[in-house]
Amino acid sequence: MSAKRIRTWARITQSDRSSRIEHGSLTTGLNNEPIRVLNIAKRILGCVILIGFASSSFGQSAHSTPLRLPPTRAGAANLKIEGVNYVPISDLQRRCGFHATWLKKDEQLILKNERWRLELNVNSREADLNGLRILLGEPCRLQKRVAYLSKVDAERLLGPVLRPGYLQPAVPDLRVIAIDPGHGGVDNGTQNVRLGLREKVLTLDVAVRLGRILRAEGYKVVFTRETDTRVELPIRAATANTYGADLFISLHFNSLPRDRKTNGVEVFTFAPAGVRSTDAWGSKVDDTENDPAPVNKHDHWCSVAAYALHREMLGTLKTFDRGKKIAHFGVLRGLNCPGVLVEAGFLSSDTEASKIATHEYRQKIAESIASGIRSYASTLSALRASESKKAN
Numbered sequence: 001m002s003a004k005r006i007r008t009w010a011r012i013t014q015s016d017r018s019s020r021i022e023h024g025s026l027t028t029g030l031n032n033e034p035i036r037v038l039n040i041a042k043r044i045l046g047c048v049i050l051i052g053f054a055s056s057s058f059g060q061s062a063h064s065t066p067l068r069l070p071p072t073r074a075g076a077a078n079l080k081i082e083g084v085n086y087v088p089i090s091d092l093q094r095r096c097g098f099h100a101t102w103l104k105k106d107e108q109l110i111l112k113n114e115r116w117r118l119e120l121n122v123n124s125r126e127a128d129l130n131g132l133r134i135l136l137g138e139p140c141r142l143q144k145r146v147a148y149l150s151k152v153d154a155e156r157l158l159g160p161v162l163r164p165g166y167l168q169p170a171v172p173d174l175r176v177i178a179i180d181p182g183h184g185g186v187d188n189g190t191q192n193v194r195l196g197l198r199e200k201v202l203t204l205d206v207a208v209r210l211g212r213i214l215r216a217e218g219y220k221v222v223f224t225r226e227t228d229t230r231v232e233l234p235i236r237a238a239t240a241n242t243y244g245a246d247l248f249i250s251l252h253f254n255s256l257p258r259d260r261k262t263n264g265v266e267v268f269t270f271a272p273a274g275v276r277s278t279d280a281w282g283s284k285v286d287d288t289e290n291d292p293a294p295v296n297k298h299d300h301w302c303s304v305a306a307y308a309l310h311r312e313m314l315g316t317l318k319t320f321d322r323g324k325k326i327a328h329f330g331v332l333r334g335l336n337c338p339g340v341l342v343e344a345g346f347l348s349s350d351t352e353a354s355k356i357a358t359h360e361y362r363q364k365i366a367e368s369i370a371s372g373i374r375s376y377a378s379t380l381s382a383l384r385a386s387e388s389k390k391a392n
């Protein structure tokens with residue numbers, strides 16, 4: 001900006017300057033051109049910053065009321081669709097500073113910020129978060145050209161992953177970890193008879209490997225079983241509660257009858273109250289539970305932990321992503337802490353089962369779960385750090 005333009009601008013703001021003189025801020029050097037120019041330049045700079053700040057806030061509100069993006073219109077009200085509570089996606093957008101665009105008009109919506117790329121599909125529970133498959137509790141909806149997400153997804157399943165700790169009274173501790181090797185004793189779990197593999201043996205093996213890694217990192221580790229014994233599901237949760245576990249990891253392997261091809265990893269949390277299991281849609285029986293289970297108090301952190309495990313397992317094992325799902329697993333129900341159940345691969349697939357049969361692959365599974373726990377731990381400590389910063 002030239003000196004001449006600065007002077008012109010100064011004249012315009014003459015009255016403003018007079019008032020500042022009255023307040024004594026410019027009582028010296030009024031006739032001193034360099035100081036005057038310096039002061040004016042400072043004010044221009046302030047103005048530029050102000051304009052920048054204002055335009056960035058406008059930018060944000062423009063994102064929540066984008067002219068060409070009706071799906072995220074701000075101010076849309078919460079509503080009920082087929083008995084389910086929905087919130088406008090603009091709520092999530094505002095909370096996370098997302099920029100929204102249609103990938104396919106009225107069908108596929110992309111929400112993006114510097115950390116996340118979330119893909120939602122209208123009338124579908126399929127979502128993609130940074131390349132991971134997430135099964136929503138309820139389908140995403142479009143009403144009067146505004147996109148909606150169910151309240152349960154916004155508050156308990158997807159929302160917590162996008163902004164961990166949001167509206168949570170406290171950040172949980174992570175010192176004691178309960179490891180639950182699925183099945184045991186007379187309960188073999190699933191088997192691959194052709195390869196002579198039993199789920200109960202494999203889950204215990206992975207549990208021991210995982211426990212070793214976590215203990216070396218300083219965690220207190222509790223096992224729900226350490227031998228080939230049958231332990232009832234509620235007892236497993238009760239054991240974790242007795243030892244004051246801060247996180248519960250249940251280990252399983254999957255199978256499908258008459259299917260030797262399906263493979264990959266699935267990660268489960270307990271279904272929040274009022275929403276059915278991922279696999280209880282379509283012609284299946286609706287298994288919605290209206291009363292919350294003890295573990296539902298921890299829905300927020302279950303979702304945060306599950307995402308961390310899901311990402312690290314997929315990243316390490318490079319297997320097929322069967323998705324993050326919800327179910328009413330008895331082993332998770334009674335927990336007084338966040339809990340995640342992982343299905344680390346399919347024994348019904350000979351190809352995947354042959355990998356699982358090797359020590360190397362089972363060690364990899366254990367390591368991938370340990371990195372998931374590490375990632376969850378670092379999310380918690382980052383939140384704790386920002387909390388104590390706020391408190392100071």
Ligand SMILES: [Zn+2]
Nearest residue numbers: 182189252253
């Ligand atoms: Zn199992």
